[in-house]
Amino acid sequence: MPLPLDSTDSLQRVHQRLDADQWEDIYIIGDVHGCFSELEALVDKLSIGPDDLVVFVGDLVRKGPDSCGVLEFVMERPNMFTVRGNNEQKLIDGDAELPALGPKHFEYIESMPVIISWDDVAVVHGGIDHRKPLAEHSVDELLNMRSLAEEGGYNRPFWFETRCESPRVFFGHTVLSEPLETEATVGLDTGCVHGRQLTAYDYRASRFVTLSPETTYVDRSSDSIVTPQAQSVLTASD
Numbered sequence: 001m002p003l004p005l006d007s008t009d010s011l012q013r014v015h016q017r018l019d020a021d022q023w024e025d026i027y028i029i030g031d032v033h034g035c036f037s038e039l040e041a042l043v044d045k046l047s048i049g050p051d052d053l054v055v056f057v058g059d060l061v062r063k064g065p066d067s068c069g070v071l072e073f074v075m076e077r078p079n080m081f082t083v084r085g086n087n088e089q090k091l092i093d094g095d096a097e098l099p100a101l102g103p104k105h106f107e108y109i110e111s112m113p114v115i116i117s118w119d120d121v122a123v124v125h126g127g128i129d130h131r132k133p134l135a136e137h138s139v140d141e142l143l144n145m146r147s148l149a150e151e152g153g154y155n156r157p158f159w160f161e162t163r164c165e166s167p168r169v170f171f172g173h174t175v176l177s178e179p180l181e182t183e184a185t186v187g188l189d190t191g192c193v194h195g196r197q198l199t200a201y202d203y204r205a206s207r208f209v210t211l212s213p214e215t216t217y218v219d220r221s222s223d224s225i226v227t228p229q230a231q232s233v234l235t236a237s238d
Contacts, residue, residue: 014114014139016081023053023079026203028123030057030179030188031085031172034064035213038198039073042211046200050079055116057172058085058125058143061098061109063193063218068100075108084112085125086143086173114142121203122167127159127174146174154224160185161229170201175220177227179208187228194220 020026027046032039048054060074060082061067074080088109090096101109116123127145128134148162149155160171163184172189179199180187192198195216200209 014084016113016116018053018055018081018116018118020053020118023051024049025052026055026118027052028055028057028170028186028188028201028203030190030199031059031175031192032056032064032070032198033059033087033193033217034061034067034070035192035198035217036064036066036069036073038192038211038213039070042198042200042209045211046202046209048079050077052079054080055123055170056080056082057123057170057188058083058112059087059172059189060085061091061101062087062096065217067098068105071101071105071108075104081116082112083116083123083125084109084114084143088112089139089143114139117167120167121170123170125171125173127171128163128169129159130163130165144173154226156229158226160187175225177225179210180228181208191220191225193217194225196225 027048056074060070074082091098091109114124122128124142126143129137129141129145129148145159147153147155148157148159160180163169165184168184170186170188174187175189175191175194176187179190186201188199188201190197190199190210192213195213197210197212202209
């Protein structure tokens, strides 16, 4: 079922549609945040080949030690795609700097779509508010969606704990204490840069695969790590 984007040129321009039938296996990977060695180790663990599709949920960059390495790793592989995260948007808007990045890196970052989809699946960085049509979402909402409460922040309800609609949404942005899987959502940011885990979802096998980093690059307060209240299913680990 195609995503209902026909009525909004602004979202069409940042939406990339993929054909799942062209790929053997499909993996969706959570926020990397410059953790290049951990990304390499996870890709090796998954035995990803050139006929497998890899899609990232955004935030390839910032916080970790090697944003350039992560970007170049993804840029150089035609089977790897990523949506834009809020940290890529900060670079585009000039709200953050990474002096090591060159013109080719910024060109790639600016080309990142905000939504990638196939079958009845959507990959976004932040989330989708099921209370309104997708066509009414701003780019900022898709990059930063978390709370449905009027005061926002880390106040419940979270969109991913209450969503029941299709398409099924794979997302990052919100650091979770463990991967989240429901019929309508799959949460993949498990805080690799914070010393927790880098998580991938094996789409064909319907399972998580995780890697624990050896280093904590950035400390994070426990009150900004969400323990999901919706049913969580973890079928593979280290």
